[in-house]
Amino acid sequence: NGFLYSYLHLNHLSRQVLTGSLQPGSVAPNSVSLSIKGRRFPSITLQPTGRRFQVTCATKQETVQKVCDIVKKQLALPEGSSVTGESKFAALGADSLDTVEIVMGLEEEFGISVEEESAQSITTVQEAADMIDKLLESKTD
Amino acid sequence: MSSLLDKARLMMNIHCLGRNLVTASSSLHHVQLPGQKEAHFWYVLPDEIKDTNLLNQYFEILSPSEKENVFRMSGERLKKRAILARALVRTTLARYQTNCQIDPKALRFKKNSYGKPEVDWQYTEDWSLPQLHFNLSHTSSLIACGVTVGSPIGIDVEEKQRRLKNDVLAFARRYFSPDEIEMLTQIADPELRRLELIKLWTLKEAYVKAVGKGFSNSPFNTFTVRLGHRTKTGIHLRPPVMSKAQEITVEPPDESKNVSGNWQFVLLELDGSHYAAICIEQESTNRGKGSIPVNLKLRKTIPFVEDECILGTEKAVVISGLTTLLECE
Numbered sequence: 001n002g003f004l005y006s007y008l009h010l011n012h013l014s015r016q017v018l019t020g021s022l023q024p025g026s027v028a029p030n031s032v033s034l035s036i037k038g039r040r041f042p043s044i045t046l047q048p049t050g051r052r053f054q055v056t057c058a059t060k061q062e063t064v065q066k067v068c069d070i071v072k073k074q075l076a077l078p079e080g081s082s083v084t085g086e087s088k089f090a091a092l093g094a095d096s097l098d099t100v101e102i103v104m105g106l107e108e109e110f111g112i113s114v115e116e117e118s119a120q121s122i123t124t125v126q127e128a129a130d131m132i133d134k135l136l137e138s139k140t141d
Numbered sequence: 142m143s144s145l146l147d148k149a150r151l152m153m154n155i156h157c158l159g160r161n162l163v164t165a166s167s168s169l170h171h172v173q174l175p176g177q178k179e180a181h182f183w184y185v186l187p188d189e190i191k192d193t194n195l196l197n198q199y200f201e202i203l204s205p206s207e208k209e210n211v212f213r214m215s216g217e218r219l220k221k222r223a224i225l226a227r228a229l230v231r232t233t234l235a236r237y238q239t240n241c242q243i244d245p246k247a248l249r250f251k252k253n254s255y256g257k258p259e260v261d262w263q264y265t266e267d268w269s270l271p272q273l274h275f276n277l278s279h280t281s282s283l284i285a286c287g288v289t290v291g292s293p294i295g296i297d298v299e300e301k302q303r304r305l306k307n308d309v310l311a312f313a314r315r316y317f318s319p320d321e322i323e324m325l326t327q328i329a330d331p332e333l334r335r336l337e338l339i340k341l342w343t344l345k346e347a348y349v350k351a352v353g354k355g356f357s358n359s360p361f362n363t364f365t366v367r368l369g370h371r372t373k374t375g376i377h378l379r380p381p382v383m384s385k386a387q388e389i390t391v392e393p394p395d396e397s398k399n400v401s402g403n404w405q406f407v408l409l410e411l412d413g414s415h416y417a418a419i420c421i422e423q424e425s426t427n428r429g430k431g432s433i434p435v436n437l438k439l440r441k442t443i444p445f446v447e448d449e450c451i452l453g454t455e456k457a458v459v460i461s462g463l464t465t466l467l468e469c470e
Contacts, residue, residue: 073306074306081215082215088213091213091214091215092215092219093214093215093218093219096346097299097303097342100315101305101306101312104307104311104315105306105307116363117357117358117360119316121355121356
């Protein structure tokens, strides 16, 4: 299965690089070598595209980190799993039950109360962190 | 001399033959559309699908944006699940074409104004079945697609073994309605309580997905689902005695308790390991007259390989909700 995805991914990525449509933030390997049915192919080197520099001043990095930790715990992700602000819950394998449990964990951790309407509609770590910081801010007002 | 109609049929058959030779979908078994008050439930078990060539076939019928989404998934297992989910929807819907086989790749999807996925008939070539509704749900070990004609449908599946990270009652107090919390509190055994919570969760999810207006518009604590008493088999082979106790009902809290609303539910146990909830809209003519069972065709599938009609064996047990399991053709 690992071979299939590497092959498909490489195919897809190389097409994107050629057409200039590679998304910033995509993880693109610099070089991949494939061995198909015993034949070896020369290594293919992809030029990395310039990554757009993302600045998030509004949200504290600390908040994002705490959210990442809670998400990792809820989804029982293996050690070393990459979870960042951009991570989508669904892409990490969270279903709606996980999402509401994550919200419960966040409420406990930060001492906040999330509105019903928002609880099931948060989809990324960043969205959660933004919401938390906003709620914390309004608490201190 | 053939009539004009025979000529037309002949032309269509030749046309179809040509298409079947070209598309990979010729190995999809065609099925009849669901009738009124009928739902079709198709499911696939990811652990049964290990053939890389087959997965590649599934991957190939996905749209570019679906393929992108697969790559965004973290890890092989989630990528496989994403491929299977989209392949299940596409191959399932493709079977209902009444003339010749539609290419599952030809289906185009869009989202309604609340984000619920539906078929975009305008951009799906050669085929139009605007009354066809579907809904998808997946856990790591089971992916399901429900199909109806003329009625919105919502489904949800969950592993029976699903452990919450939170205490069951704490969770219920946070998210469920007062009546549901009360009902759960009354259950003494923690394991039974957990199972009941999972059942309620799947039913509530199925309901919100059927309504199709997003979770923000139907927060879980604003409606109550009541499970009727458990019947022995719940499967009826001829018109059953109408018993309110066997029904699953949903109550908005601000309406009279006698009004059950437009929605009809089925709760199944699949393979002894999963709960599956199905919610469809009841015909307005039947409202308030007591319920007619939902006709259900249950099929386990490995798209392009084999389909199995599930008929009330230990593979599928109706736990609640008036249901008649039908034979598939």
